[in-house]
Amino acid sequence: GWDLISGRLWPQIGGQERYLDVIGVNYYYNNQWIHCGPPIDIGHPLYKPFSNILIETYARYGRPLIIAETGIEGERRVAWYSYVSSQARLAMRAGVPLEGLCLYPIADHPGWDDNRMCQNGLLSAEVSIGGRQADAALSSAIRRDGPISNPIITQAARLTGL
Template identity: 40%
Template sequence: MFADFVWGGFEGASHRRHDGKRVDSIAGTQHDRWAMLDHAILRSLGVRCARESLRWHLIERRRGEYDFTSALEQVRGARAAGMRVVWGLCHWGVPDHLDVMSPEFPRALADFARACVRMLRAEGADVAGWVPVNEMAFWAWAGGETGGFGPYLMKRGDQLKHQLVRGHLAAVRALREAGALEPIMVCEPLIWVVPREGRNEEAQARAEVEASFAALDQILAEDASAIDVVGFNYYPHNQWTLLRRTVRQGSRAYRPLRELLRDAARRFDRPIIISETGAEDPMGDAWLGYIAAEAQAALDLGVDLQALCVYPILDYPGWDNGRHCPCGPIGTEDGRRFVRPGQRAALQRLGALRARSPVR
C-alpha cells in the first residue's frame, strides 16, 4: 500500500491546554518557517514519507472561509524535497468559532476536508494518505473524561468519542466525494493495562484497553470502508497499572510490542502501521532499537505491518510548560538544526526491515 516503510512525523498538536492557552507545535518548532529545510534533512536521512498536520484553527478563522497561508511552507517544502505526505486534518484542535460537541462539528470538518483536497491538488502535492481525526481515544480521555484540555469536559468521554467518530465519518465521505482516493488512516494509542497482583482487577484492566479501541469499533460498525489502515501510536509509557504507574520494558508484566500488534491485526483485519513511536534522549537510540526488533518479530508472526513512523522527528516544546523535548533524528539548538548520529543509524536499521519481511 505504501512505497516507503519508514516515515518521519512532525508534531502537529493544536489543542487548548488546561490553562486555556492554544498549543501550536508547528509554530513552536518553527517548522512553519523551516519546513523546506526540515523536509530536505529528512530526505537526506533516506526518509521519503512524512506525517504533517494542517492547522485548522488558523486556516478557518471564520466559518467557511479558508486561508491556507499558514500551511504553504509545509506543503511546498515537502514538494521541493520530493516527500510524500500523510495529512492530518484535526489534531485535537478546532477553530475558536466551533464547539467540538456541537451538531455542526462533523459538517464543519467535512467542509474543511474538501477545502484541503482542493488546496493540495492546486499545489501539486504528493499525498500519501489522510488522518481525519488524530487519536480519538486519547482526546476523549484528556478532553472529555478528565478535563485536561479542550473541550474541558468531565466524565463525558464517551460523548466526545461519539462526536469524533461522527467527524471522522463525515470527513471520509467528503474526501471521497472530492476525489481523494488515498488511504484513510486512524492513529490511535496502542496500550496495555496491568492489574495489580492478587487483586481481582482483570475485568477493569481489559475494559480500559477496550475503551482505547472503541472509536475504531464504532467507525467500522457504521462504515467498514471508512478505515483503510489502522495506525497505532506506541511509546515507552503505553503500558501501565490501574494505579497509573508505568510498566517498564523488561519487567515481568510488560507485554512485547509484537504481541500487541499481532492481536490488533487479528482484531481489525486491516494493514497496520506504527503511526507514532520514539523516545526522548537519552533513551531515543535504544528505544528505536527495541522498536526495530519488535517490528521484525511482528512481521515474522505474519502481521501486515506496512509502515513505521518515527514521531516526533524533530525536537519540540512541551505542551504544558514549553520545555525543550529532545527527540528524534533532527535536533535543535540555538536556532539551528542538527542530526543525531545514533538516530540516523536507527533509521537505517528500520529501513532494512521491509526487505526482510516474509509477508511481501
C-alpha cells in the same frame, strides 16, 4: 476508537468495517500501565511485547497496520527505536502486514504543556544555515535497522520512481 469507526461499538453513529483501511498504531514507553498506577515499562513482569500488540491488533481487525507514532526522550532514543523496529519485524514475520514505522516527532521541540526542550526527535530543534542537525546515534540506528515496509509496496515504489 477503531471499534467505533468499524461499527463494532455503537453502530448507530455510522461506523462501518469499510471505513478501516489501514490501522495507525501509536506506541510509546508509557502506553502500558496498571490502573491508578505507574506505566509498565520493558522488563516489568506484566509488560506485553509490542509485537504481540501488533499481532493482536491485526487478528482483531484484519487490516494492514502502520506504526504511526513512536519515540522517546533523551538517552533511550536509540534503544527505543531499535526495540520498536525489532518488534515490528517480529510481527511481520508472524504475518502482520505492517506498512511502515513513523518516528514521531521528527524534530526536537518545546514541551506541549511546558517550555522544556524535549529531545526526542531525529533532528535538532535549532535551525542553522545548513539545516537541522541530525542525532548521530539515532541516525545510525535507523540506517542499521533499515526500513520497515511492505516489500510489495517498496517494490512498486521503486518501479514507479516514488
